[in-house]
Amino acid sequence: MSPAARARHARPTARLMRGIYLPRSADAVAGSVATYGVPLLVLATTSSGALTGLAFALEWLPRLSAIAGAGALADRYGAAVVFRLATLARAGAALAAAVMLHILGGGPGTTATVLVLAATLGLLTQCSYIASETQGACAARAAGGGGHRVQSALLGLDQAALLAGPALSAALLHWVGPDGMLMALAAVSLLGALLTPRTPVLPASTSAPERGRGGIRVGWSTLRAIPALAWLVAGVAASNVAVGMLQAAAPVIVVNRFGQSTASVGLVWTVAAAVSLTAVAACRRAIDRFGLWPVGAACAPIAVGACVAVATVPTYGSYLTATTVLMAADGGLAVVLRTVRSHLIPASVYASTLAATVLLLLAPYPLAGVLVALVPVGGLGPAIIACAVLQAIGLACAFARLRMRRAALPGETDAS
Numbered sequence: 001m002s003p004a005a006r007a008r009h010a011r012p013t014a015r016l017m018r019g020i021y022l023p024r025s026a027d028a029v030a031g032s033v034a035t036y037g038v039p040l041l042v043l044a045t046t047s048s049g050a051l052t053g054l055a056f057a058l059e060w061l062p063r064l065s066a067i068a069g070a071g072a073l074a075d076r077y078g079a080a081v082v083f084r085l086a087t088l089a090r091a092g093a094a095l096a097a098a099v100m101l102h103i104l105g106g107g108p109g110t111t112a113t114v115l116v117l118a119a120t121l122g123l124l125t126q127c128s129y130i131a132s133e134t135q136g137a138c139a140a141r142a143a144g145g146g147g148h149r150v151q152s153a154l155l156g157l158d159q160a161a162l163l164a165g166p167a168l169s170a171a172l173l174h175w176v177g178p179d180g181m182l183m184a185l186a187a188v189s190l191l192g193a194l195l196t197p198r199t200p201v202l203p204a205s206t207s208a209p210e211r212g213r214g215g216i217r218v219g220w221s222t223l224r225a226i227p228a229l230a231w232l233v234a235g236v237a238a239s240n241v242a243v244g245m246l247q248a249a250a251p252v253i254v255v256n257r258f259g260q261s262t263a264s265v266g267l268v269w270t271v272a273a274a275v276s277l278t279a280v281a282a283c284r285r286a287i288d289r290f291g292l293w294p295v296g297a298a299c300a301p302i303a304v305g306a307c308v309a310v311a312t313v314p315t316y317g318s319y320l321t322a323t324t325v326l327m328a329a330d331g332g333l334a335v336v337l338r339t340v341r342s343h344l345i346p347a348s349v350y351a352s353t354l355a356a357t358v359l360l361l362l363a364p365y366p367l368a369g370v371l372v373a374l375v376p377v378g379g380l381g382p383a384i385i386a387c388a389v390l391q392a393i394g395l396a397c398a399f400a401r402l403r404m405r406r407a408a409l410p411g412e413t414d415a416s
Helices: 003-046 049-077 079-104 108-142 144-175 177-195 216-224 227-257 262-290 292-312 316-344 347-362 364-374 377-404
Strands: none
Touching (some): 003 108, 003 177, 049 079, 049 216, 049 347, 108 144, 108 316, 108 347, 144 177, 144 262, 216 347, 227 347, 262 316, 292 377
């Protein structure tokens, strides 16, 4: 390759790194610290397990309610604007809470501060995520047949932040205290805002979609008008019932069935996140070689088989292995979904349609929590197997339908 050709190839990569990957990295770390650190912060400042659970609920309920609004705002004003404002607001909220905690030093005021902080950070983190996903989709769409590489890179950044977030939160809380942890969160959020370029990273046709009507209704109607995407979202949502059931039941299974400590539960997710990083990179190479549909269709039965294994394995070691395989296959399905989503949704309504898909994909998680609360400990195994059956049906229907519509998938035009 000539020097001029290498320079032309390097420029888009540099723009992606500076304009997409670096802001996304900062936002993912800040979001992970907020998600995992705030419950730890509540426990450290109130010493109340009940308030810790309440903080978790207060963090997630605004996140779900903010999805539709964030999508509409991103479509109306631009994803970069929403991302910058959300990250700046999160930095301000964390900094204000750090000051309040330092001044109050305990008591009911401290309790009120951390609970309000949980709700505020949850809402702002969801807004920045929707905006960041919209920017990533623009980059994937601009990459054409290489869109899955962009999506796998973004998913890898999310997985790395998921891996680092709990440990980083605990270390900050231990070494610098609640005030220091919140100041670090504010600094990383501010970094994400500063790294977001004010000029378009991509050509105008992909980075600045036409400002049209947005909102969750527009998202639903757009999703219904794209059958290939709608079936895939439905299949992954069915799979998420099983994944959510596994995540909600993990503490009970590990501690009660296998007699391990709560630290062993954390080890499961740490190992799973680390392996998922490798799996996402492997899926990117596999899609390059075999195409999008074959890789997704291969990940689906692996995920189902691993889910059944989780419910039936006799030892903690085999449980850890089965969980890791399941999360690795789930990572592959995520690459496929995100690539299809970024290519098939029109740019002008992308954020609103993304909001609709995120609602569908997150809804199974609270449902799984309710199931775990209602099912006796001895019935968790059969309940997980039942969820695996639903997972198998959903993914089989999704990929059977996608097989008939492979021409609509990126890079699959000549695959039939």
